[in-house]
Amino acid sequence: MLVNITIPVYNEEKILPSSIASLHAFLGQHCRFDWEIVVADNASIDGTLEVAKRLSKEFSNVRVVHLDQKGRGRALRKTWMESQADILSYMDVDLSSNLFAFPPLIEALVSGGFDIGIGSRLLKASTTKRSIKRETISRIYNLMVKAFFFTKFSDAQCGFKAITKKAAAELLPKIEDNGWFFDTELLVIGERLGYRIFDLPVSWVEDMDSRVKIVSTAIDDINGLIRVKRKFRKGAY
Ligand SMILES: Nc1nc2c(ncn2[C@@H]2O[C@H](COP(=O)(O)OP(=O)(O)O)[C@@H](O)[C@H]2O)c(=O)[nH]1
Ligand SMILES: [Mg+2]
Structure with missing residues (x-):
């Protein structure tokens, strides 16, 4: 496994070394599977x-993928499609989500019967420290997603x-967005097609x-919400 x-x-030269060191140490101690870190x-x-290249030489199990065009979705699609891994995951370089959520996220997919696992800052048990502005935008946006698609x-x-290889193989080619909307598109289409999403605080x-x-x-x-809604109406998936 x-x-x-x-x-x-994207332009993360400052924080990258300390984040990779922390993550590498954490996985070494707390991940019971084989793992690879890919800086995209x-x-x-x-x-x-x-x-990133220097870090890939310094640390075992670290490699680098480079793309010429911007967009986080684009980076995730390419890196995940090319990986040999059974479980594909990503996390922001600033490690804003506490790493102790990582093992349960993976376990939910390996042995819990879920296909996709997501960290959530909006569940009762989540503890979230962020600006009022970001908190408000996040809450409104997630309400909009629910109003559009009745998602859970x-x-x-x-x-x-995180996502299983099997779910990624079906879902990634269906996602059009290459930027920030990529995540929403993955989840909305995934839930519609019956993939089980594990929602972890x-x-x-x-x-x-x-x-x-x-x-x-x-x-x-x-615009992404409207586009995907139209595709749903046409039965595109
Ligand atoms: N590969 C790639 N990563 C990006 C791009 N834009 C942002 N990121 C990464 O996405 C992650 C989240 O970005 P961040 O600025 O922390 O978002 P915020 O926490 O929502 O403000 C970070 O690891 C960024 O470096 C991009 O165009 N390409
Ligand atoms: Mg951040």
Whole structure:
């Protein structure tokens, strides 16, 4: 059993070394499966790629994937499709979700009968420290997702997710978005097609250093919801 942990990065030369060191140490102690860390860089214009390559030499089980075009969804699709792993996962480089949620996320897929696992900042048991602005946008967005699709999962956008190889093989080719809406599209289509989603509360501490442009991302997300809704109406999946 091989578990892939993809770390999507865009201009993250500063935080990357400490995050990979923490994650590597954590997995060594707490992951009972074989694992690989893949740093997935898109078009960073700082030293991220060089730092990632150095880390891949320094640490065992760490490799690098590079793409020329931006977009976190694009990086995840490519890295997951090319990986040999049985379970594919990703987490944000800032490790905002506490790592102790990682083993249960993986166990839910390996032995719990779930196909997709997601970290959630919006369940009762989640502990979330973030700005009022991000909290409000997140709550409104997730209500919109539910209003559009009557979905049950609680948090589409948490950067902490896992999926089985089998579910990924069917779902990834159906996802059009290459950016931030990728996650929502994966979950909405997945739930519609009957894949079981494990919704796990996480302990989240916001890292204020963000790559998200809030206004343009919100517009893209709403356009994405409308696009996928139209496809549902046409029976596209
Ligand atoms: N590969 C890749 N990763 C990205 C891109 N944009 C953002 N990321 C990564 O996505 C993760 C989440 O970004 P972050 O700025 O922390 O988002 P926030 O926590 O929602 O503010 C980080 O690991 C980023 O480096 C991109 O275009 N390509
Ligand atoms: Mg972040």
